[in-house]
Amino acid sequence: MAAQGEAQRADERGAGIIPAAGAGSCVLVGEVRTGLLAHSRALTEPEATGIVTLRPGSQVRVSARPVPHCVSPDLTLGVHCPVPSASGARRDGLGTVLSRASVTSGRLVQASTHGRIVLGGARSAGRRRPWAHHLAHPGMIEVGGRLSVDDLADGFLSTETGDGPGSTLDLGAVCGRLLDQAQESPFLDQKPPFRARRTRFRFALLPCGHPAVGESASRSESAVADTTSGRSPVPGHVCRVGFVVADETVRTLRIHGSGLDLVSVVGLCEDLALHDWLLTTVQYVVTGSRVRAGGGGRLPSQLKPVIDHLLHVWMPGARIGEELLPVWTGLEQRLGFSRQWESLVGWIRDQLALALLASLGDGAR
Amino acid sequence: MILFATSDKGGTGRSVTSCNVALRCALQGNDVCYLDFDFGSPTAGAILHVDAATRGLDGGRGLHSYLEGSVAAPAELDLWRHIERAELRPRPAGAGRLVLLPGDEGGGEFPVDDEMTDRCQRLLRRLAEEFELVIVDLSAGRSYALQLVLEVTARPALRAVVTRWLVFHRWTRQHIVAAAGLAYGEHGIVDTGAAKGHHRDRLHDSVRFVRTAVPDPDSSQFAGLLPTQAAWLQETDAELQKLAARQRIGRSVLLGSVPLDPVLQWREQLILDSDVWTLRIANLETSTALDALAKSVLDDESWEGL
Incomplete structure (x- = not known):
């Protein structure tokens, strides 16, 4: 440019x-x-x-x-x-x-x-x-x-x-x-x-x-x-x-x-971009670990940094003016940002629980 | 990690070996990108079977154009979409990203100015942020590209990023001497780097060597040799080992060794399992050696200081 x-x-x-x-x-x-x-x-x-x-x-x-x-x-x-x-x-x-x-x-x-x-x-x-x-x-x-x-x-x-x-x-x-x-x-x-x-x-x-x-x-x-x-x-x-x-x-x-209000529109887009990045990144890590999980009850190592650093950041629509909220709600309904996020988070927590159970089982033996 | 692949002489198999390493690292699940900094002859596209960039990219969107400042960002080719090998499509499950930043068709060596250095620094830092392994394939010898990357890696913005050096050489007398000279000699990597502000010992410790086209006297390839020939081969190999040790590029700084293989020598291509097992054109030893090399590249232990 x-x-x-x-x-x-x-x-x-x-x-x-x-x-x-x-x-x-x-x-x-x-x-x-x-x-x-x-x-x-x-x-x-x-x-x-x-x-x-x-x-x-x-x-x-x-x-x-x-x-x-x-x-x-x-x-x-x-x-x-x-x-x-x-x-x-x-x-x-x-x-x-x-x-x-x-x-x-x-x-x-x-x-x-x-x-x-x-x-x-x-x-x-x-x-x-x-x-x-x-x-x-x-x-x-x-x-x-x-x-x-x-x-x-x-x-x-x-x-x-x-x-x-x-x-x-x-x-x-x-x-x-x-x-x-x-x-x-x-x-x-x-x-x-x-x-x-x-x-x-x-x-x-x-x-x-x-x-x-x-x-x-x-x-x-x-x-x-x-x-x-x-x-x-x-x-x-x-x-x-x-x-x-x-x-x-x-x-x-x-x-x-x-x-x-243009300032709010830019704010909305930054918020959307942030959450889209979170989804994209966690999805990528989860896809990679699903392939290699093998089901042995061990927590795939690449999930740990995601749990440490990303899972708590999801806070959609936090800084958005009222007139723009329909944009978020519309995207939520059609694309299901939060639904996809919850499903990913749920899967990660399940892996965590499985890993915990497996290690408890090892300890009992 | 940013890994600079270099060699003193041309024809060492630097590009073909590093392309194979990039592929193997990506197949193991790492995010890898490969930069073709061989501005005089950008051939990484051909080795990686990318038809769109066989001799570099046309249209002025390659690395050369970016460094010159005519584009805001160089083109990034997702290799899983561009490699013309059926075995690698669709993207193998579990593989990491594999991205090629090709050079420009008709580019050439060029003197480096300050703005170019800034652009190079921004690009390398961003790629190190997005990829686990960034392989930079430099042109042979003491090139402008070598000067450029030694300059940017000494800057504060890149000092915190892990940077390592691989010097490729063939298993001959001249190549061993030349490789040692490029690493430790006058105006070599360590010398030039120290002059540009690198910590001399740390830079020295971050250099490793890869021997290419190494004939293995014990392999079946040489089974039909006369006893005199076999003895000579053994003797020469032992002499070369001694020479390498004297030149300070012996086993302690050896990262890997790739055997002589016609597929690497003549075709300069990726070696896939199908080349070994189905087509039976490549040797299993070559594939194993490349696997081992890829493993060592990613293993911090093999890079520990001496």
């Missing part, structure tokens, strides 16, 4: 509200990468805070319930490059993206990058605004020329991140780099209890296909130009959600909604 003029300042993020369809469309795109901290044990809160203090003196947000979680302040990065499109149309985007890193339960590390792409801004076409303008709107990318919302979202969700020569906006590269930075921290001993692949979770928030009556009329062009302040008077709602497990490590989420 082409990055120009890195604006290295931690920023109070403007809580953007997505405008309704029709009023100069706007798409939120982002990517979350999740991995296991490269450390032999779980980090304490001060250590975790140290990992995500990406700039000296920057404020880290810490929460203790229901699982310890700390988030770095947002970093702003200037971008000027074509935005992805499924049709191959080349439309330049200019603006900034926001990234942040977080540590959950002292064990998992995430980096996420997102940008609100404003399409068809007639005023921006053909005329560059000064960087000061873009810095005043952190996390907004203006795209000149015609490009449909679906074309952009399809292109973004299907791009093979990091695999092609970097000619279009590649948010995955930005957050991958941030995750590397967190993992290279001198606090970490680089001896994780087991190896786990990182996952890439890509998301796009699009306007509803059929906005509620009167809604589009109530928003005007000005809502697009400055959406960094104020909250929607109408409570937000979600129309449609599509979640795809694209391959071993890539997942995509497409949400259609209106009036949603």
Whole structure:
């Protein structure tokens, strides 16, 4: 990806509200990468805070319930490059993206990058605004020329991140780099209890296909130009959600909604990505140990680190606003995240019980 | 663990042996990735039967392009989906991940700059985070690739990661001297590494040797030899053993030894059970030696300091 003029300042993020369809469309795109901290044990809160203090003196947000979680302040990065499109149309985007890193339960590390792409801004076409303008709107990318919302979202969700020569906006590269930075921290001993692949979770928030009556009329062009302040008077709602497990490590989420708080949407995606990583990782370990279990009553050795480090981290929907809860519930109903998790945990506990029984039997003999 | 595979001379069977080791380690359930850092001739794709990357990857998505900075991340090929050998498809049950990061077709050796070093460091650290075994196949001799990895492994970000060295050499007089020179000689691995900030003794202790294409005088291969020939073979072998010991690359630092095998020599391919038992083209000794080598690679005891 082409990055120009890195604006290295931690920023109070403007809580953007997505405008309704029709009023100069706007798409939120982002990517979350999740991995296991490269450390032999779980980090304490001060250590975790140290990992995500990406700039000296920057404020880290810490929460203790229901699982310890700390988030770095947002970093702003200037971008000027074509935005992805499924049709191959080349439309330049200019603006900034926001990234942040977080540590959950002292064990998992995430980096996420997102940008609100404003399409068809007639005023921006053909005329560059000064960087000061873009810095005043952190996390907004203006795209000149015609490009449909679906074309952009399809292109973004299907791009093979990091695999092609970097000619279009590649948010995955930005957050991958941030995750590397967190993992290279001198606090970490680089001896994780087991190896786990990182996952890439890509998301796009699009306007509803059929906005509620009167809604589009109530928003005007000005809502697009400055959406960094104020909250929607109408409570937000979600129309449609599509979640795809694209391959071993890539997942995509497409949400259609209106009036949603973008900060909460990013939070939702980070939460989903975290739980998807947990499922993916534990499933991988369990599959591997099932093949070699042999039924002898011995606990497969690879299960131990999972019990030690991961089983207690599952806490879905902990930091999600009410208007977005339907997304979790919908995914739970159709894909059964928690059902699958409980089944995996149950199996691991059964193995533990069997191993215990077997060793008791040995002792009695 | 990051394992650097290197040799002083070409044609030692470094790539083919390390590919076989990677496969065996993955079949035992470890997550393994293989990096083709032989920029002059990236042939790991051919050895691993990956048609898409026989002479490196085209389209500028390989390791070379990544290090140069034209892509954000190098292509990673899941070998269980790309190996064109029926015996390995679908992915064998219980096998770990096996991933190839191929070089670029038409790449070449290149001088190293600071940004390249940064990129190399980030890549190796990330792979060490995701995989139990990361095998880096370096080009022969004192190459830019060797300089590059010695530089990045001395950096704080990688110092905590376990890194080990395998020097491959054939079982001949010249090869033994050359391998010892590459490891311990002037501008060799230990020398260059120490100059770049490595702990000299620790680096010295992390080097092991693999002998390739070793004729075994007792094997059935040589059953038809004249008594004079057999005696000469015995004598030469004993001399080479002495030479190796004098060069400080004797048994104490020997990690494995792979016999002479036409399948490795001519075809440079993976040796699977079917090659030994069904097709009967490869020798059982070769397969056993590769198994033993894979086991030693993963066994911490064989890497303990002297």
